[in-house]
Amino acid sequence: MTMVRRINGFIVVATVTMMAGMQSALAGYMDTLNMTRGVTPVSERVYDLHMLILWICIIIGIVVFGAMFYSMVKHRKSRGAVPATFHESTRMEIIWTIVPFLILVGMAVPATKTLIFMTDTTEPDMTVKITGHQWKWEYEYLDGAAEGVRFISSLSADSRKAVYADPESVDNYLLDVDNEVVLPVGKKIHFVLTASDVIHAWWVPELGQKQDAIPGFINELWTEIRKPGVYRGQCAELCGRDHGFMPIVVRAVAEEEFTAWAADKKGIGKETEVTDKIWTIDDLYARGEEVYNTACIGCHQLNGMGLPPTFPAINGSVIATGPVAGHMDIILNGRPGTAMVAYKDQLDDVDIAAVITYQRNAWDNKVGDHVLPADVKAMR
Amino acid sequence: MSEAVAHDIHDDHGHGPEKGLMRWVYTTNHKDIGTLYLLFSLAMFIFGGAMAMIIRAELFQPGMQLVDPHFFNQMTTMHALIMVFGAVMPAFVGLANWLIPMMIGAPDMALPRMNNWSFWILPFAFALMSATLFMEGGAPAAGWTMYAPLVLQTGDAFPFLIFAIHLLGISSVMGAINIIATIMNMRAPGMTLMKMPLFVWTWFITAYLLIAVMPVFAGAVTMLLTDKFFGTAFFSAAGGGDPVLYQHIFWFFGHPEVYIMILPAFGIISAIIPTFARKPLFGYSSMVYATASIAFLSFVVWAHHMFTVGMPLAGELFFMYATMMIAVPTGVKIFNWVSTMWKGAMTFETPMLFALAFVVLFTIGGFSGLMLAITPVDFQYHDTYFVVAHFHYVLVTGAVYSIIAAAYYWMPKWTGHMYNETAGKIHFWWSTISVNVLFFPQHFLGLAGMPRRIPDYSVQFADWNMVSSIGGFAFGLAQIYFCWIVYKTIKGGEKATDQVWEGATGLEFENLPSPVPYHSFTTAPQIR
């Protein structure tokens, strides 16, 4: 008797310690196991709905699997079970049609409410246009303090280098960009989404929603970030080779900080850079390499060999070793109908001059000439 | 019973199969064709599985170690196309070929020559598709859903992909016509529709789904083809077309397609559980009605795959409600299976183990499916690893498990040999543990924010990806073991009795010997 009691006691103590241990271990791990509750009214509602249906499923699972396992233990032949012969019951069939139906109605009601709330994009405080490109995001502030600010945001150079080296060595591997989208907290922000080439999807889990960015279409999304902070996400629709490498970083800041950022962003005149600086071929080459490795590498590859037949090689290319005008033209204006988009509005004069210089002199393309920012300006 | 057996053998005028390789090329015998389909499907399962191993190896740790991102995309695309069209669908057609004539007391399929043709198209279709791996620009890499405009960036592989799909569609439609013709015309006297085994019923309904949606799919890919080569702009916004239209057409095919891959599985499970519970199937007629309702509903839920494309609110709500409704008939099926087990006298041979695992694990896939149906939360789940976990629970531990269960259950009837029960049990436990290590953590990854179809990920996802990959390798190895078990069973093994299983019912077990003669039911059995 005492033996049994002692064993029982041991089991109780062991279970309690184990549960406590598991709980503390789990607490730190929880954010790698479940959905984030996020920082917006939408994400909070979505999270609560997620937990509601998750628990409903778990409870149904316990009941159904419980009955099943009970039966597997009790009604086995090795225990001498003799099979019954019943094989239908209209009453049972009706019960297990009606009851699940009612449970579903119970889920549909809050789901409908949440959905209506999420799709209400009326009366925004500001609007930001998001355009998906292979494989970077473009942001344009359509109104408010930052009206007219427009930039491209692509994977940070650190992360890109670490892909083939050591991912652990960089912060926010694959979730870091060169230009963050800065947004004010506590404002209803309206996003309009589109794309220039293929379909992409803009998704930041903490904001609670994703939406596709589709060429020729405008989709809408709204958010109201409650807490300042940096929120990271990724493209969520397969968009080609570097789909896994086009992250999104949102920095939510207080209103004053946002205004300051906007003023700063608008004030940066790249003009001065063009006129004031005397560019040597080496400067341009170095800068061009950087530009190439963020903007062009996805298609034309590090070694300049491209991915034929879709993406042609630059190394040995007729255009990149031919007359400068043709080379400049394809980069400024793109090639309609192909993945080669116009870089006129995406890169400034210096960057375009630099990348052309780089392409003309890198690898086996030892053309030896170079293009000045002023030349590019003249071609526009 | 033994009288009937003797009678059937007597009727078989010693007219056996041809000798040599040509037997398989020319055959019009439903058993031969069934075998061809099943072996082909097993080969494709291993081929598609090898690609899955490449994917899981690249995802073993963060950073790109083994393959190029573009090749990674080719692997996910080819893996899925091969698994869906090469492994799962042909396996079910193979089972239909073997079983439907025997289950309804028919001597063969209604259209035997077409039957030969529908099989022999397949190897060519897959040769075309696999050849793309060696072409300029590589294999298709836009995902098995082939969304426009991305798929239009495919290189030389593009026309090969489209024609392979056309061939697969022709093969499937011919198979479906054959199955419907057989069931409509070749039932033994007294085999009324409501006496047919559920496997026959589920295939009957599946065949209609196939005929309804394969042409739609063929249409969609043909529009892609003309967009790429003949200057049309169905799916190009710049030319006045609509990229979302492609998705509507694709999923109008694609959603019924997933039911094509699961309804025959329901039929298999409805055959196996009663046998090993030694108790008739609970709620036969409600099972038939539930299958039919699922099939009908499957036509009006397609846009649940497209909640994020920006549909109007009314559309989102309609597709949410319709999708949730499917849970009702699916629930009915689960409850009926549990009630069949209830108060039975169960034993747990390998087919039963796989069938029970099907019920539990398919239901888990059903739960995540229900969660995905709730539009507002799907905005978070969509295109993440949560979806990958969901569809692998329904496809691997659903469709594939039912096929494995069927193989263990009917192989003794087909070959006359029992498989090695210990080996079967090892295969079961090995697979079931590893498949959960493989796919369960993917729920966590998806919820924590990992998108699907990415070759590399942020370090916060590293742990569960490694666990998942280990599960993947173990599961892959277990299926090699399964091939070996199948091989041994074909070659030899303990002699199977005519009834094979103590509780087995149905014409194939009660009226035919094991192994089944090359020609069976040349005179129709009488059904009481």
Ligand code: HEM
């Ligand atoms: C051998 C076991 C299997 C393993 C280890 C496995 C693994 C995977 C992996 C890692 C992916 C890529 C997910 C992504 O990057 O988005 C994937 C995709 C997929 N798998 Fe499997 N899989 C297996 C079996 C199957 C089977 C049997 C089927 C179908 C019947 C299947 C159907 C699919 C589909 C439809 C996709 C989606 C591909 C796409 O994104 O276009 N898998 N699988």
Ligand SMILES: [Cu+2]
């Ligand atoms: Cu993408």
Ligand SMILES: [Cu+2]
């Ligand atoms: Cu679906």
